[in-house]
Amino acid sequence: MHDLDLELLKKMLSAYSPSGNESNVRELIKNAIEDYVDEISVDPLGNLIARRKGNGTKVMLAGHMDHIGLMVTYIDDKGFLRFTNVGGISPAITLSQRVIFEDGIIGVIGNEKIDSLKDLTLDKLYIDIGASNKEEAETMVSIGDVCVYHSEPLIDDKKVISQAVDDRIGCFIMIEALKRIQNTNNDLYFVFTVQEEVGTRGARTAAFGIEPDIAIAFDVTATGDTPKAKTMAVKLGAGPAVKVKDNSILCHPKVKDYMIAQAKENNIPYQMEVLEHGGTDSGAIHITKSGVPSGVLSIPCRYLHSNCEMVFLSDIENSVELTKYILQNSIE
Template sequence: MYTLNKELLKKLCTTYSPAGNEEKIRSVIESEVKDLVDEVYTDALGNLIAHKKGNGKKLMLSGHMDHIGLMVTYIDDKGFLRFANIGGISPSISVSQRVIFENGTIGVIGTEKLDSIKDLSLDKLFIDIGASSKEEAEEMISIGDVCVYYSECLIDDKKVFAPAMDDRIGCFVMIETLKQMKESKNDLYFVFSVQEEVGLRGAKTAAYGIDPDFGIALDVTATGDTPKGIKMAVKLGAGPAIKIKDNSVLCHPKVKNFMIEQAKKNDIPYQLEVLEFGGTDSGAIHLTKSGVPSGVLSIPTRYIHSTNEMCAVSDIENSIKLLVKLVENEIE
């Protein structure tokens, strides 16, 4: 019986690697998968591609390594930092949050005095690293440096709270699937992609190079189970979600039905997902060359793009079970 690998999940979720700076997480993932596949390589854009050879159809699985961040754009005379967003950063979530830079410098996000909370926007926020002057700040930080939200990864028997669950949890499911799976008739490409948060860029180039017959993305999705939350038929703890659509893709019926069939056949709980915003790597994969039938296996997650993204342990475990069956069997 599978037991959640808590230490690996914590390591993945707390490794600094915002979009465009995925070197550290790529190294962690490569060390986990290199002995499980026939070849591992990094393409020109930085995607990590683990190839488990087979004689059947090419199946590309993609989970993105990057996560959201804040890039320094200006340092004022008193040493406070202004920033631009890398990916979806919410002003209301960001206020008073701790951040950490690649060199270990820690700061906190503050806000200018506002007449009304309605006036809150990213350009009203700044990062305080404790510097007393521009010169002191420049000894620690340069223009263009990137920081990320800084918080712990906490795991108990039922749930996980962590920064960067989007999409380290997808990467985790892929790694654990490689460890759990048996023989496959498919020619499998496990892609750990870069720069998803800024436009699905890594998946686009990886898919072009691989030219797969089918594609499945692994990513988080929102839930509709919080008080007065969005009207969405996905909830925490009810199983992995099989996507029908989001703003980047209408999932191919052949792939969607195959995923549902494998869930039913193996008594794996699942949900159907219609997301009215956002997108995943499948949005880029399915438009590659002359087209790639694609789907998405989603892990229900509360508080996406915050310091405490929340997943249910049972959903993670069932996502691994389902992905194992998806890679072991052929899409007819």
């Protein structure tokens, strides 16, 4: 296996950067890539756009920097916080989690008394930051503050387990591929997008500005390889998945076939992905302006939108290699 910069990955996974507040992880990424690109800029919404110049096909790559979070909506008299979701939050996964705010305040998620777990909804949950009353709580947090799950990223010789794998792992694959690309005529735009989890907003505006010839998004996808999982032909360790469709896109046949051809030519294992729910940045990109032929390279991931999303290092490595070949060969 090539030397993946796992220290960088750990820092990226630990960075507080929920949707709409991506500056911490953006700074990490900017520092990691500035020596490998010709131009680098941040657009008005906060997307980080890095260009490696070429005279050929204009290719936009997109991976989103943001992750899901919880936003404070109300502080009660006893100092407990009510919240709403920023992105897809599951009540069952959220119960008993530790959460951390941008300034380092840590709380835990508790619940009102309920008769059955079936009754567990977000409005039955609260955040306990250890405040004795409303006044004390208001010195610690404000309405509109956002916290995220708080746990240590774990990386061993086979796997990664962490919050924010969706989609720091896509961003990481783009970074590692950028370092490995040799010569290419393609005009490459590496776009690290904002606000994907709340409706692919950053990708939409970035694509409008870039007007790419083709686009590829990098994101995680679900798997069907756990006990009694919903049937799905994607599993950990079998390589990156080439998306066919999800709720937001039917991937362009030419882009999809080109990605498959590169995997076959370079002996890289791959899978085909049909996702029956959810979407990625490509959903917004492909209907920008007069249309952009788009595809998605998906990284198989278990336990999505939790603090223990799991991916295999072999899939990361194979994704980086496949991305390298996709980008450095000429695209018709």
